[in-house]
Amino acid sequence: MSYPDLYMVINGERVATGQRRTHAVLNPATGAVIGQLPLADAADLDRALAVAAEGFAIWRKSSAQQRAAVLSGAAALLVQRQDEIARNAVLEEGKTLPEAKIEVMMAAGLFSFYAGEVTRLYGRTLVRPEGMRSTVTYEPVGPVAAFAPWNFPIGNPGRKLGAPVAAGCSVIMKPAEEAPASALAVLQALLDAGLPPQVAQIVFGVPDEVSRHLLASPVIRKLSFTGSTVVGKHLAKLAAENCIRTTMELGGHGPVLVFADADIERVLDVAVPHKYRNTGQVCVSPTRFIVEGSVFERFRAGFVARAAALRVGDGMDPASQVGPMANPRRPDAIDALIHEAVADGASLDLGGSRIGNQGFFYAPSVLSNIPTASRIMNEEPFGPIALINSYADEAAMIAEANRLPYGLAAYAWTQDAARQKRLARELEAGMVGINTVAIGGADSPFGGVKWSGHGAEDGPEGLHACLVTKAVHEG
Template structure:
């Protein structure tokens, strides 16, 4: 059984009956498993009106009440996690264990926002005149429009919803049409927890039409988008034209710097497992591997061995370590990147091909002997393909790592504290991981620089994009 799909406006769920709908397919089999109802302009107008009406009262709701509601949602997430995770595996493809981790970790994210929203403080500024009082307050920005991606359908949506609602904003969310079940489940969680009608609204349909309609709506004051750089730039331009605040978490092309003094075998094993996560369809997936020349051969052998041993299959099979890509377009994209690299003289160390006739499976792939002009060294692969190239000096590694316009995540492996400090200071990235991967917890600010985005989600900065600052001076 797969979840019945619906959109959610003003506290009511509406299914596909009697309206235009799109197919939802299982990427492991190609089977159509659901029909997703698409909204029209009138539905979007109704969602905006509902959010605007609900904001008038939700903004005045006590932070304690908002906190209590979020805690109820967190408890429901843990209770319903197995069913939500199974549906994610069915429509997005990732192994069930990964899907379950995604869902259960979101309970902590919701609880974090429940705690932090009780501490949205202003400040008092000492006056220059004795009879003056002056202070700063933080207020919710208003109605927000959010757009969440298909690769982490529950986690990415929850981050936006929890932050907006905890801050006192109302929200219209367009989720991913490829993997919609998690967002429908999320709407059910908030509905069952007692969220007032109109505070959260979920819509589906043509992305370009919906984004333009919502961003240009006068009542919408803030935009939050997670997705590709090209689409993010288009939405940012549209939001800028209407002076809308925005948070943009865009694509990456995460460099990995493995120095000769690193624990090479441990680094190879850790990076291989991380590269397999969601079949490499992760914005912070390690994608450009620079290995210092004395350690290069050893790392390449160990890394390729780990990936070649991975079991690729249906995410519902407990033995599968990597599931399918999201759709046939991703399979074709991987084949094109490998062909381009091979055409430029690269060696396919392992993988490099589609797996099986059914489904969207692509073998974990390692490429060696390629130059920085190969497409995969310049374009985010968003799949299980990893180029591994040598470097000689620290300065060279930093120059090559920083050469692209991306700046989301980065990874460094070294046993030298001095090297780690210099490289962490020199990398142009919003997040630097040294000898481990530490970007997941709710208390961590998650975001990039350069073309990889504007603003962050999570951590103490979680509400910055959803609050305005007001100065009040009184004589």
């Protein structure tokens, strides 16, 4: 299948390879090179910064109605272009075509939500003595440096572009070099809907070079990052040098508490496909299954049976339920974690190996009875692996859920209403799903606590993350 030519976008211009360094984009289903992506040099980044400063001066003066029109127009274009955008996402990231189509709608839905939310940026007037007037208003923070990962190549750029555009900011986004065409399509929808070309830029490059260059500039006023905790901590230190505001959506290690009073068959029917969606390469993926002892064996057997029935294949194949991993690094990383756990004494109940000799396919895998000290129980695996352990009671299960420094998403299944309230209060996570895995939405804040980051994307909170508060007192 054809794959589009690749470029950067600076001031509306498509910046091609020329004499620049390039990055080879691979099809995860075959391992074949499908495109060459130009990488920015220092001059490109300086130009993007200058344009972003100009774009902020323009866009901060835009009306809410103007921003809403651009966002709603871009949402409509994403829906119209859904098939093409989704197809390119499958070619460069590997997920199944139905998942990619859902992701297009996720970005469109977020743009539509922000189109409405920009008209609700209310300030307030404070009560003061006669002759005094005091107001609180919200203003755009300024040019935003946004870094998006490869696992949701359409949805993540939608988040990184949507909030700054809605707030009246300009933005320089560096998407993942592994999946560039999807991000370019999201920006193109905004430009085609009337966004001034100075307002949003896309650059690609060596990640550390780009981040150091952008964050050292006085032009940048905010950093928005989605990715690993290790990289997030590094970027936060760079941002601190210029007191740049940050929104950090970092790693997770999603605990799933399954109590004996839950409808076990329903839990399995919902949790297994959710575990392996996008081949487990999801920051909120349910990963550590913390199962009450009396139902452990039943749960494990049912989980293994359902996972074994999943069909792994090219994401373009309508029969595929699980695609390849996104890049050649991921199968090796997950393989090392699994076999290290087995050496530690864990039971390998399913999978634990690559599939075939073409592409980056890895079998859906299940480990159980894993020692707590094993690396896979403490580091986010980010792959098609479920970890299932037995625990004695509610106290032990909550303690395990909260044991790690991560706190992005947590899940629990129980019919006990009082326990549901306790879990909602005691689980240390930015997002909690009780008897559901549906924890995201355009109107709902998305973010974590502890090492999983701070701040939120989506919802009113995501928009306010790109605003600053100003108090004005008039005598």
